[in-house]
Amino acid sequence: MKKLVFLFAVTVASLASCSSDDNDGGSSNGGGSKLAKSEVTTIEPDGTISLVNYTYDGTKIATTSSSNSNKSVYTYNSNELSKMENKVNDITQSYTDYVFEKGDVKSTTTYSVSAAAVPTKTSSVLYTYDEAAKTQTTQTTFYPNGVPTVSNTTTVNTYDSNNLVKSVTTTVIDDKNDNVSTINYIYDTKTNYMVNVTGKPANIVKAKNNPVTLNTTVVVKTDNVIGTPVTTQSTFEYTYDDSSFPTEVKSYTGGKLTSSKVIFYN
DSSP: OEEEEOOOOOOOOOOOOOSSOTTOSGGGGTOTTOOEEEEEEEETTTTEEEEEEEEEETTEEEEEEETTSEEEEEEEETTEEEEEEEEETTEEEEEEEEEEETTEEEEEEEEEEOTTOOEEEEEEEEEEEETTTTEEEEEEEEOGGGOOEEEEEEEEEEEOSSSEEEEEEEEEEETTEEEEEEEEEEEOSSOOTTTTOBSOOTTSOOOSSOEEEEEEEEEEEETTEEOOOEEEEEEEEEEEOTTSOEEEEEEEETTEEEEEEEEEEO
């Protein structure tokens, strides 16, 4: 095992998929068909441990299940994800429908499910793309009491040929007040442990490499006065196997260990 220590930012972001090729990636680093079968995460400082297990249909995720009886079940239309169900004790609590266009996710619609198994629309997300700028923009609509309400928050993600490199989230309160959060990513050249997964859900980043530095800068505007930018940097420390796949990831913020994850493969 080769241990490589890198600076990494600790941010867990639910990021939508980009237009990179799902089938390109791990084989060039000797990882061929390697897929993660489970991961164990320890949260610091209290030492809370969580377990996630993966099952597959070929190279597509079929289910993810955790130690607290939560389970997600994935349904596909050919190689494109069409539905993700979230279950607790095998009872569906919510589900999300996916619509794709030219290989990219175009929209998602999420429903909550009542005890009487009646679905209620709770949110939808529209994805737009600028191929020239290599950006993806997301806009969310919520449905309180069935009334569509467009969120005042938008996110613009920028990609290079392999990875997400920048994410800008803007929340507009009114014409005088807003806040902007910008995350800049730096990667190593090793293999991301999800690189061989195809038909990825929108909350799994299509990154081919592993982020080593994440700088998050927040700027708040109040009454048209732009505040001083506040930047936070987090770091990761990786252990890799002989195929350059990570087997352990330690996350730090401000030099303090916040979590560690051990990854097991098939």
